[in-house]
Amino acid sequence: MNKIHALTFTQGEIFGFQFHLDTFLMSWVVIIFLVVISWLATRDLKLQPRGLQSILETVVEFLQNLLRENIGPKGQEAFPFVATLFLFILFSNLVGLVWPGVTKSPTEDLNVTLGLAVLVFMSMIYYGIKVQGLKKYLLGFFKPNFLFFPIHLIDFFVKPITLAFRLYGNIFAGAVFITILDLLFKPVIPVVGLILGVFVGVIQAYLFLMLAMAYIASAMEEGVETEEAHPEPTPALPQRTE
Amino acid sequence: MVESAILLKIASVIAVGLIVSVAALAAGFGNSNAVSRALEGIARQPEAKNSIFTTMLIGVGLIEATPIIALVVALLLLFANPFLQ
Numbered sequence: 001m002n003k004i005h006a007l008t009f010t011q012g013e014i015f016g017f018q019f020h021l022d023t024f025l026m027s028w029v030v031i032i033f034l035v036v037i038s039w040l041a042t043r044d045l046k047l048q049p050r051g052l053q054s055i056l057e058t059v060v061e062f063l064q065n066l067l068r069e070n071i072g073p074k075g076q077e078a079f080p081f082v083a084t085l086f087l088f089i090l091f092s093n094l095v096g097l098v099w100p101g102v103t104k105s106p107t108e109d110l111n112v113t114l115g116l117a118v119l120v121f122m123s124m125i126y127y128g129i130k131v132q133g134l135k136k137y138l139l140g141f142f143k144p145n146f147l148f149f150p151i152h153l154i155d156f157f158v159k160p161i162t163l164a165f166r167l168y169g170n171i172f173a174g175a176v177f178i179t180i181l182d183l184l185f186k187p188v189i190p191v192v193g194l195i196l197g198v199f200v201g202v203i204q205a206y207l208f209l210m211l212a213m214a215y216i217a218s219a220m221e222e223g224v225e226t227e228e229a230h231p232e233p234t235p236a237l238p239q240r241t242e
Numbered sequence: 243m244v245e246s247a248i249l250l251k252i253a254s255v256i257a258v259g260l261i262v263s264v265a266a267l268a269a270g271f272g273n274s275n276a277v278s279r280a281l282e283g284i285a286r287q288p289e290a291k292n293s294i295f296t297t298m299l300i301g302v303g304l305i306e307a308t309p310i311i312a313l314v315v316a317l318l319l320l321f322a323n324p325f326l327q
Contacts, residue, residue, distance in 0.1 A: 210300050
């Protein structure tokens with residue numbers, strides 16, 4: 001019977017709680033990696049950045065622009081949460097490709113992605129209440145019509161759950177794909193499976209980020225439907241000269 | 243009479259075939275719709291290419307979520323079938 005690396009988690013017990021030990025280990029590997037990189041880049045902050053510091057500053061600028069476009073000035077305090085979410089997910093998705101068969105992405109584990117979705121869920125509530133006030137936020141559930149309450153409720157719960165399953169499904173399917181390719185066509189995996197894995201990992205991290213920002217933004221607006229509440233970033237179009 | 247374990251395996255394999263083919267079709271049609279509209283938008287306004295491209299990627303990510311969940315169900319049936327222990 002073939003053991004699929006992506007499907008077998010080593011169970012373990014810590015303080016009486018059941019854990020997936022390999023997911024736990026790989027999550028900490030990602031966290032330590034991020035902390036070390038950040039520490040190395042900020043050790044000697046210069047006004048004119050060089051090297052690692054300038055790379056990180058590019059990333060931070062990029063994230064801040066995205067945040068400003070999607071949430072606006074009211075959401076600037078959500079920046080650390082959202083940026084950490086993106087960086088953690090991005091490197092979690094990629095770490096499983098570093099050594100297929102040995103390393104395993106933490107996001108391959110539904111527990112991890114559900115945990116991240118719970119974080120987004122809580123942040124939606126937190127920023128909604130913080131910006132709108134508790135009464136206004138709760139009234140928003142009844143906004144267009146009293147009968148809309150079940151729809152709003154379902155929408156409220158479904159959004160983070162789809163975030164979790166989307167991320168899990170994409171990364172898990174990629175890992176299984178690599179394992180199957182490994183079983184069938186030995187020389188081919190490094191090229192096809194890993195490129196696909198990198199592509200999917202980056203896009204899914206970016207997508208999680210954009211959707212989390214959109215959900216937080218919609219929670220901060222009046223009780224409007226999501227489609228209207230998160231305006232897509234409109235580019236500054238130059239005037240057409242004809 | 244066929245014993246139940248073999249019957250379950252046959253049923254799982256047929257189910258996986260159906261699930262994956264329908265999911266692939268759905269993903270293909272959904273994505274082609276989104277990307278073709280994005281291409282039309284770019285053709286009409288080449289200046290907006292970056293914004294349209296970004297929105298298209300987000301749309302593709304959203305559209306592919308459900309077929310990928312179907313794929314996960316199929317993979318579970320195939321490799322970690324809860325009925326065959």
